[in-house]
Structures are given as C-alpha cells and as structure tokens.
Amino acid sequence: MSGLRVVPSRGRLYVCDAGGGGVAWYDRGSGRVSLLVQERERDVLDALKPFLTGPVTLGPPPVPDAAELARLTLPPDDDLAPNRPGEALLIALDRDPAPRLRADPRRHTLLAEQAVGAALDRLEEAGCRTLHSVPLPGGGRVPHLLIGPAGVFVLGALYARGHRVRVSGPLAAVGRRPAEPLPRRLRADAERAAYALTAGVGPVLVLVDPAGVSVAGDPGGLRVLRETELPGLARPGTVLRPADVEALHARARDRRTWARL
Incomplete structure (x- = not known):
C-alpha cells in the first residue's frame, strides 16, 4: 500500500x-x-x-507562491475548503434529527445556506474564493466567508420565502415571527474574522426569496442583499489584488487560524 x-x-x-x-x-x-x-x-x-x-x-x-505553499503544507483535517454550504447543519441534523411530524427550523436555515453557498461558489469564476461553515471557538460558526477583489465579507443567510423582512438595528424579523439578533451576530462575527485574518471584513445579511425588504435605522455597516444580488460582491475593485485574495484564502481555510480567537 x-x-x-x-x-x-x-x-x-x-x-x-x-x-x-x-x-x-x-x-x-x-x-x-x-x-x-x-x-x-x-x-x-x-x-x-x-x-x-x-x-x-x-x-x-x-x-509556487506563498499561498500555494501554505495550502500544500496544510494537514487535511485542518483544511476548511472542502466544507459544503450548511456543513455544520447537515452534521447536526444527521446526529440529532427532529421527531417526525414536527417542523424543524434548522431545515429552513439549511436551505437558505445551501442557496447562498451555491450562489457564492459561482463567483469563483470572477476571482473570488469562498469558505463555508467556518468554526469559531465556543461553538459558533461563520456560515459563509467571501474573499475577492472587492474585499472580505462574512455572510449570513436568512430563509424568507414569501415573507417580508424587517431589519432594524441589531434585529431582523421575518413575517410575523419574533425578531432575532442575526444582524448583531453578523457584525460580531465580522469583527472576529477581521482579527483572525488581520484584514477588513464587512458583514452581509443575505435574504433568500423575500416578498419585500425594509431597513430602518442605522445598519452599522451591515449590507442587506437578496441572494440574486450576490454577484455585485464580485465586481472588480481595488481593495485586494489576486495575490492578496489567494493569501487570505490560504490563511482562512486553515482551521487553526480560527482556533486562536
């Protein structure tokens, strides 16, 4: 052998x-x-x-350049690049499925992350790099990380099919459901990612198939997009050169980068 x-x-x-x-x-x-x-x-x-x-x-x-060398020396178990969109949710649902005949909100979240992840992966043709389900100390995770010419972004997905979404300060509400602090978590995750990568990171809330969107108050740097608007994040910019994109992706795909937070 x-x-x-x-x-x-x-x-x-x-x-x-x-x-x-x-x-x-x-x-x-x-x-x-x-x-x-x-x-x-x-x-x-x-x-x-x-x-x-x-x-x-x-x-x-x-x-090889520095990014290629880092990738080649990365132990496979520490490489986050193979993670699928919704990887953590897929594992959680497999280990702890909800009882039959009971709605499981995790499945809507999984559908949203898979839709957003597929859209982000298509941006690689425009020089972007993506990672999914990036684990954070304490059990948290970054659903999606996008690195491209326009910068680095932490993205969260919100399932909103057929409902209006209201974003106000640190909270987001879908239809008549209680508001949740997803915008606040995304801002906090962006700050942690910026510390880990020593680069500016912007938070983005992605709404999957909403009937309408309203944003009130100061978004605090948060961008609110529909999943159909994600290609706008891949427009050519002057923030990162291709070599910078590859170097940041090599650092971000290493699980040990995030374990030090």
Missing part, C-alpha cells in the same frame, strides 16, 4: 502522505498532475486512477 490519501478541493485533487504532507496535485481543468516528490510518480498515479477522466500530463509544479 502506498499510504497516499486523495483530498478534493474545488477543481483540484491533492495527494497527501500519511502525515498530511503534500506529494502531488491533479488540476482537473488542465489535466495536469504536478509532482512534488518525483520518485513517487507511480504511487501518485495509482492513488489518482479512480479520479482521472482522460489523458494527463505529468511534471514538476510551477514555482
């Missing part, structure tokens, strides 16, 4: 040894296998064989 492990991560498959060190990666778009350890070529191809869909080229990797 080669002892190699294949770890998927959006467009690439990373081949790691038993200790989590990088041995090679396969770029699905270009069909290229970049070997970091030349003498393990046969083991790498054997490990990747179930995933290869056509002819491939092999060779040494291009000269």
